[in-house]
Amino acid sequence: MTQSAFSLSYKDNGVAWLKIDVPNEKMNTLQAEFSEQITSVLAELKARSDIKGLVVYSGKPDNFVAGADIRMLSACETAQEAQALAKKGQVLFSQLEQLPFHVVAAIHGPCLGGGLELALSCHSRVCSDGDKTRLGLPEVQLGLLPGSGGTQRLPRLIGVANALDMILSGKQLRAKKAVKLGVIDQVVPESILLNVAEQVALSPKPSRKSSMQNWALGGNPLGRSVVFDQAAKKAHEKTRGNYPAVDAILEVVKYGLQHGMEKGLEQEAKVFGELVMSPESAALRSIFFATTAMKKETGSEAEPLTVERVAVLGGGLMGGGISHVTATKAGYPVRIKDISNDGIQNALAYNFKLLDKKRKRKIISKATLQKQMLTITGGTDFTGFNQADVVIEAVFEDLALKHQMVKDVEEYAKSNTIFATNTSSLPINQIAQAAERPENVVGLHYFSPVEKMPLVEVIPHQGTETGSGTSEETIATVVALAKKQGKTPIVVGDKAGFYVNRILAPYMNEAARVLLSGEPIEHIDTALLNFGFPVGPITLLDEVGVDVGAKISPILLAELGDRFEAPDVFDLLLKDDRKGRKSGKGFYRYNTKKKEVDKSVYKLLELEPKIKESETEIAVRCSLMMLNEAVRCLDEGVIRSARDGDIGAIFGIGFPPFLGGPFRYMDHIGITRVVDMLNEYTDKYGDRFKPCERLLDMAKEEKTFY
C-alpha cells in the first residue's frame, strides 16, 4: 500500500490532527492523486461526533505546502483537464471549510499558491515567526490565477484592494505583514506553533462575517469599481497587456463579487484551465523549472573549497553591493580595501542604507542591523587579506590596475585564495596573465545594482601563456558562493562581453541606429517596453552610463567583428558631458520631477524627431540583433545550453519573461521564421542582420533549441 500524504491522529481533548507529509519529497505540494486520500480523511472526520477542533499542519520541518504541483499542471494536455484539477481542489477545500468544528491551519515555512488556498479554507490561521515562513499566491508569476478558491476567499477575507495587490503581484508576505493584512490571525514562535493552534482549535469557531467582508461584497459598489480601475491601471503599467493572467485575475475576482462565491469558483476553475494552456504560462513555468534545476548544479565536477572569509577590492557601487550580499545573504565576514578612506566610507554607508531600509520596514531589528554592520570592515591596506578565501575585485576597468591587484593578492593572501574579478569587459585570461597561480583566477560578473539583480556570470579562463586555466575547484567554489549570495550563476565562456553584454550590445546599437534615423526617443523606449523589456534601450543607456557603453564598444568591435560597430553617437554625447543619469544629463532630463526627454539632445545629434516606423517594427529590429547573437554564443560555447542563455537574458537584461528567453521565443515563433525575418532585415538595413550559420542549419533541418 502506498504511504498517504494525509494522515489523521486524535488527542483525548477532542482535537484532531491532520498532518500533510508527501512521502519521498522534501517539499509538500498538492497532487491530483491525493484527492482520494483527502476525501477519505474528510469522511472519517465527518463520521465522528467527538471532535471539537482540527489542526492542519505539515510533517515537513521547514515547509507547509508550496502549492499545486507545477509539473502536474504542465502535464495537462487540455484546458478541461487543468480546469478539473482546480475544481477538485475547490471541492475538497469547500468540504474542509464546511466541517462543523473549528479548523485551524498551523503554518511554518512556505505556504504558497494552493497551500495558501488550503489555509484560507480553514477557519483560523496561525503561523510561525520564522524567516522561512512566507505566504502568498504566486500563481501570476507562472502566468496563472489561483485556481482553488484563492480569487474568491482572499478578497472576502482581507478586502478587494489588498487581495488584488497580493494576487496581481504574487508577492510573498512575511508573517508580521500577513497578520497586519488579516491573512493570518496570529504569529507565534515556531516552538509553540502547534500548542497555540491546538488552543485555537478548542476555542469557538469564528463567524466569517466581518465589516471588511460586507464592504467587499458590495456595500460600496462605487468604491469597489474605483479599486478595480486603480489595480488594473497599476498592473497594466507594468505588464502592458503581455500577461493574460493579469486581466483574468481582475475579471474573475470581480465576477465572484458580483455573482457570489459559487459562480465565482466556477469561473475561477474555467479561466485557470485556459491559462494553463497559454504559451505565456508555459514560458513562465519553464523559468521555474530551469531555476529550480540550477539551484542544484555546481558548475563543475569538483567539490567547492571551504569559504569562511571574503575580501572585496574597491568600495564603489559594485564593491558596496558585493560586500552587502556576501555579508548579509551568504553570511561571511567581509573585508573591503580601497585606495582611499572615502571609498571605504562609501561602501559602509551603502551597506548601512540598505540595512536601515530593511529595519524601517521591520524586516530586521536594530540589533541585527548592528550585528551585520560589524561583519563588514574596511581599510586602505591589505590587513585581513591573509584570512580571505575568496577576493572579489571590483576596481576600475583598467588592465594594468587589475594586474597589480592580482599580484597584490598573491602577495598578501593565502596560496589557495581565489581571485575573482568583476570585470565586465576585459578577458579573464588577460587578467590572469599577471598571476603566478592562474588556476585561482576566475571571472565573477555581477550586475548593477548587485543586491537586486539575480544573475552572476562565472567565467573560467582557458589558461595563460605560462600557466593553466581556472581550476574546477575554483569554479565550484565561486558558483557555491554566488548561490549563497542569493544569485543564479551561469558559467560562460571567456570571450569579449561574455554572454549578457555580448547580446545586449547589438540590441543597444540597433536602438541607437533607430534613433539616428530620426525616431523620437520616447517612441523607441515605448516600443521595447511594450515588447516586454522592463526599461527601454535609450533609458537603459542613460542608466548604465554612456561612458560605460563607449568603453565596452571598441573591445567588442575588435574581438568580435564589424557587426559590433557602434553608431557614431558616444563621442558627441561625451563631449557634451552627457553620461546619463549619473551626470544629471543624458537622453532624458534628471532635474525634473516627471521623466522627460532632454530635447537638446536632438539638436546635438542634428536630428528632427518624427515617428516613421511602427513600434512593432522597431521592437523586432532591435530584438532580432539580440536573438542572432544569442545563437552565436551557443554555437561558440559561450553559454553551455539554451536554458542558460534564456535564464541569463531574463535575469541579466530583463528579456521578457513571458516569452521564456531568446531561445524559447525562437522555438515558439519557429526557426525558419526567424531566419526569414533576419534575411528581410538584412535587405532592409544591412549585413549585420545576416542569420548565423547555426540558425541556417537549424532551419534546414527543422530543429528546435528545446
Ligand SMILES: C[C@H](O)CC(=O)SCCNC(=O)CCNC(=O)[C@H](O)C(C)(C)COP(=O)(O)OP(=O)(O)OC[C@H]1O[C@@H](n2cnc3c(N)ncnc32)[C@H](O)[C@@H]1OP(=O)(O)O
Ligand atoms: C491551483 C493553484 O492555485 C495553483 C498553484 O498552486 S501553482 C503553484 C504555486 N506555487 C508556487 O509557485 C511556489 C513554487 N515554489 C517556489 O517558489 C519555491 O520552490 C519555494 C519558495 C517554495 C522554495 O524554494 P527553495 O527553498 O529554494 O526550494 P526549491 O529548490 O525551489 O524547491 C525544493 C523542491 O520543491 C519543488 N517544488 C517547490 N514548489 C513546487 C511546486 N509548486 N510544484 C512542484 N515542485 C515544487 C522544487 O521543484 C524542488 O524539487 P526538487 O528538489 O525535486 O528539485
